Amino acid sequence: MKIAIFSGDGIGSEVTREAVRVLEALKLPGLTLLEGDVGAAAYHRHGRPLPAETLDMARVSDAILFGAVGDPSCDNLERHLRPEQAVLGLRSELGLFANLRPATVFAGLEDLSGLRPELARAIDLLIVRELNGDVYFGDKGMRETADGQREGWDMMSYSEGEVRRIAHSGFLAARKRGSKLCSVDKANVLETSQLWRDVMIEVAAEYPDVELTHMYVDNAAMQMVKNPGQFDVVVTGNLFGDILSDLASMCVGSIGLLASASLGERQTEYGTFGLYEPIHGSAPDIAGLGKANPMATILSVAMMLRHSFGDEDQACKVETAVARALSDGVRGGDLGGDLGTEAIGDAVLERL
Numbered sequence: 001m002k003i004a005i006f007s008g009d010g011i012g013s014e015v016t017r018e019a020v021r022v023l024e025a026l027k028l029p030g031l032t033l034l035e036g037d038v039g040a041a042a043y044h045r046h047g048r049p050l051p052a053e054t055l056d057m058a059r060v061s062d063a064i065l066f067g068a069v070g071d072p073s074c075d076n077l078e079r080h081l082r083p084e085q086a087v088l089g090l091r092s093e094l095g096l097f098a099n100l101r102p103a104t105v106f107a108g109l110e111d112l113s114g115l116r117p118e119l120a121r122a123i124d125l126l127i128v129r130e131l132n133g134d135v136y137f138g139d140k141g142m143r144e145t146a147d148g149q150r151e152g153w154d155m156m157s158y159s160e161g162e163v164r165r166i167a168h169s170g171f172l173a174a175r176k177r178g179s180k181l182c183s184v185d186k187a188n189v190l191e192t193s194q195l196w197r198d199v200m201i202e203v204a205a206e207y208p209d210v211e212l213t214h215m216y217v218d219n220a221a222m223q224m225v226k227n228p229g230q231f232d233v234v235v236t237g238n239l240f241g242d243i244l245s246d247l248a249s250m251c252v253g254s255i256g257l258l259a260s261a262s263l264g265e266r267q268t269e270y271g272t273f274g275l276y277e278p279i280h281g282s283a284p285d286i287a288g289l290g291k292a293n294p295m296a297t298i299l300s301v302a303m304m305l306r307h308s309f310g311d312e313d314q315a316c317k318v319e320t321a322v323a324r325a326l327s328d329g330v331r332g333g334d335l336g337g338d339l340g341t342e343a344i345g346d347a348v349l350e351r352l
């Protein structure tokens with residue numbers, strides 16, 4: 001089994017290093033790790049954030065472990081050269097349209113949530129975010145208005161087929177959990193969202209065992225803070241899912257804890273091909289200081305073992321090691337402690 005490691009920029013390389021240590025400690029038979037350049041690192045070396053060599057490596061791999069991309073020194077480059085295009089490009093080129101972002105409170109962290117402990121304790125939700133469409137991938141540009149002002153524009157759209165396939169991902173995920181699916185949109189204002197809602201209702205007919213509800217995204221943000229325990233699976237578009245998942249992360253304690261799996265249709269001999277990454281970015285404010293929490297990336301390895309390698313035992317082993325570390329009081333700066341990235345990695349390894 002081949003895993004491509006794309007660690008990227010800022011804390012991406014720091015957190016990925018710890019996740020790779022965990023992966024190697026599992027001694028999976030026949031494991032080969034490949035390393036590729038993405039993001040600002042790739043731009044400086046190859047002139048492009050997602051070089052052809054990296055994409056080729058992704059295509060011959062069974063799964064990808066991704067750190068993060070983004071560097072302030074690149075924020076004024078033309079958009080197609082910016083580091084973020086690496087992760088967007090991998091998601092679209094590889095057809096990874098279903099992004100799963102689970103959020104659960106670990107025992108012992110209830111007091112570290114941005115919410116009251118009794119609200120935090122009830123959180124066990126999964127955000128299913130569409131990843132190949134929406135305003136992120138529409139035409140965009142800068143133009144001049146008739147009265148000479150600059151105008152930025154981004155096209156938001158979803159086709160019926162794009163909504164239908166993520167609807168199935170949402171319903172199937174709900175069926176494996178609490179059978180409740182909340183579709184989040186902005187159908188009171190956006191045509192994109194009206195189609196989204198119509199298609200969700202059509203697809204619901206194939207899943208009579210799953211309860212479908214709808215919520216506008218502004219209310220969903222409020223409800224996530226007021227009563228997050230009401231959510232089981234949330235299915236939503238690319239932009240709304242991006243925002244709501246960062247919100248959910250603080251409800252469980254830290255953005256350094258939320259893992260993700262990005263899946264498509266490609267099957268390998270081991271399972272579903274996927275890209276696994278923490279939901280956070282390259283965190284330039286703490287990059288190079290050894291302060292980042294690597295747990296989200298380590299938990300992304302667990303998701304990889306589950307979805308791409310069908311190895312539920314090893315996935316649970318990794319998740320249990322992280323949960324034990326947290327319940328034993330292992331805390332990085334993001335959780336009010338003083339342990340650094342490597343020390344947190346050591347603590348998880350000791351509990352594997």
Ligand SMILES: NC(=O)C1=CN([C@@H]2O[C@H](COP(=O)(O)OP(=O)(O)OC[C@H]3O[C@@H](n4cnc5c(N)ncnc54)[C@H](O)[C@@H]3O)[C@@H](O)[C@H]2O)C=CC1
Nearest residue numbers: 068069070071087256280281282283284285286292293334
């Ligand atoms: N998938 C990706 O590669 C993503 C890349 N980005 C990029 O990352 C760069 C920084 O973006 P921001 O908006 O600042 O988001 P960010 O997620 O990188 O950081 C937000 C805040 O959370 C903290 N943080 C994030 N991860 C942490 C961890 N593991 N441990 C402790 N603290 C952590 C950071 O220090 C910062 O204060 C930008 O260039 C952005 O475009 C942002 C999100 C996703």
Ligand SMILES: CC(C)CC(=O)C(=O)O
Nearest residue numbers: 084087088242279280281
């Ligand atoms: C292109 C990325 C920076 C999008 C993002 O923030 C994410 O996927 O969480």
Ligand SMILES: [Mg+2]
Nearest residue numbers: 242243246279
């Ligand atoms: Mg994000």
